[in-house]
Amino acid sequence: MTKKLDFSLLKTLTQLPGLSGREENVRNFLKEELSSYADEVRTDVLGNLILTKKGTSGKTLLLCAHMDEVGLMVRFIDERGFLRFVIVGGIDPRTLLAQRVRVQTKTGPLLGIIGTKPAHITTEAERSQAVPLKDLFIDLGLPVEQVKELVQVGDPIVLDRSYEEFGDGLISSKAIDNRGGAFILAEVFKQLKNPYYTVQAVFSVQEEVGVRGATTAAFGLDADISLCLDTTGAADIPGVAPQDYIVRVNGGVGISVLDSMTITLKPLFDALKDICNQHHIPYQVRIAQRGGNDAGAVHLSKTGIPTCALSLPTRNIHSNVEICSKKDIQAMIDLTLLCVQEGLHF
Numbered sequence: 001m002t003k004k005l006d007f008s009l010l011k012t013l014t015q016l017p018g019l020s021g022r023e024e025n026v027r028n029f030l031k032e033e034l035s036s037y038a039d040e041v042r043t044d045v046l047g048n049l050i051l052t053k054k055g056t057s058g059k060t061l062l063l064c065a066h067m068d069e070v071g072l073m074v075r076f077i078d079e080r081g082f083l084r085f086v087i088v089g090g091i092d093p094r095t096l097l098a099q100r101v102r103v104q105t106k107t108g109p110l111l112g113i114i115g116t117k118p119a120h121i122t123t124e125a126e127r128s129q130a131v132p133l134k135d136l137f138i139d140l141g142l143p144v145e146q147v148k149e150l151v152q153v154g155d156p157i158v159l160d161r162s163y164e165e166f167g168d169g170l171i172s173s174k175a176i177d178n179r180g181g182a183f184i185l186a187e188v189f190k191q192l193k194n195p196y197y198t199v200q201a202v203f204s205v206q207e208e209v210g211v212r213g214a215t216t217a218a219f220g221l222d223a224d225i226s227l228c229l230d231t232t233g234a235a236d237i238p239g240v241a242p243q244d245y246i247v248r249v250n251g252g253v254g255i256s257v258l259d260s261m262t263i264t265l266k267p268l269f270d271a272l273k274d275i276c277n278q279h280h281i282p283y284q285v286r287i288a289q290r291g292g293n294d295a296g297a298v299h300l301s302k303t304g305i306p307t308c309a310l311s312l313p314t315r316n317i318h319s320n321v322e323i324c325s326k327k328d329i330q331a332m333i334d335l336t337l338l339c340v341q342e343g344l345h346f
């Protein structure tokens with residue numbers, strides 16, 4: 001099995017701002033962190049970071065993990081300096097009330113607080129339901145003149161929440177979707193030693209708004225096979241029946257067989273399970289009738305690429321208190337590394 005993991009890199013990755021289409025901070029960090037391990041490094045037109053490591057078999061494996069996170073964007077600055085915003089990616093608006101955010105301005109990040117009318121001046125009917133998005137605003141605590149000088153319509157906004165390790169080997173933070181997958185890909189890439197495949201490690205952009213980066217990245221690369229590393233919603237929580245969990249936290253790496261965008265080819269699906277069984281890697285089968293990921297784009301590229309999404313089970317996904325497990329991260333690294341080093345033979 002692999003070396004003991006140092007999670008400080010994951011902590012750093014989660015705290016970087018990287019709204020969809022504005023991933024430059026994450027990209028620059030990963031480029032700095034991983035370039036010395038790569039035979040070739042480049043960034044494509046949309047901003048995908050692509051690192052290559054040469055292998056021995058003459059075949060190419062595309063490993064994909066998206067860099068972007070869900071968040072908000074400034075749409076309007078009102079006459080008193082409060083911001084209105086749009087949502088970028090699939091955030092549940094119910095999770096936004098009373099949260100802190102960081103508005104990414106041209107002179108650096110500004111702390112903002114998402115507010116709404118206080119309980120004292122709302123009706124009972126208003127209080128009994130979720131606050132509609134249109135009634136939420138961001139308070140920067142600054143006079144309007146200063147806000148108008150610093151903030152521009154179109155500025156990205158990311159959720160703000162620290163990285164915490166808690167409970168029995170769990171982690172909670174903002175942006176585990178998908179800095180968790182990016183961390184796994186970074187760790188795998190660092191540990192490559194004469195891999196079977198030539199590895200094209202793609203840190204993709206704009207997954208959360210429709211797998212856009214992976215679409216162009218896959219087209220630009222001639223991959224024989226692909227694994228996409230992402231989080232998936234774990235609904236193993238109160239009020240949900242076990243058949244609706246999708247995956248469980250601490251249940252091992254999720255091997256996708258079906259989601260709304262992809263059905264994994266049977267030989268690849270079976271080969272991945274065989275590797276887990278042979279090497280005692282904990283795994284679970286992921287079926288998600290709603291939701292997709294970069295695999296949806298990659299497997300349809302050109303004449304088709306056998307592709308599977310490996311998934312990190314994540315509770316509270318698309319909120320700023322996402323939760324994942326260190327054991328599941330380890331299992332996902334172990335499986336991915338074995339696939340790349342020894343090859344998937346089917």
Ligand SMILES: [Zn+2]
Binds near residue numbers: 066177207230231293
């Ligand atoms: Zn994701």
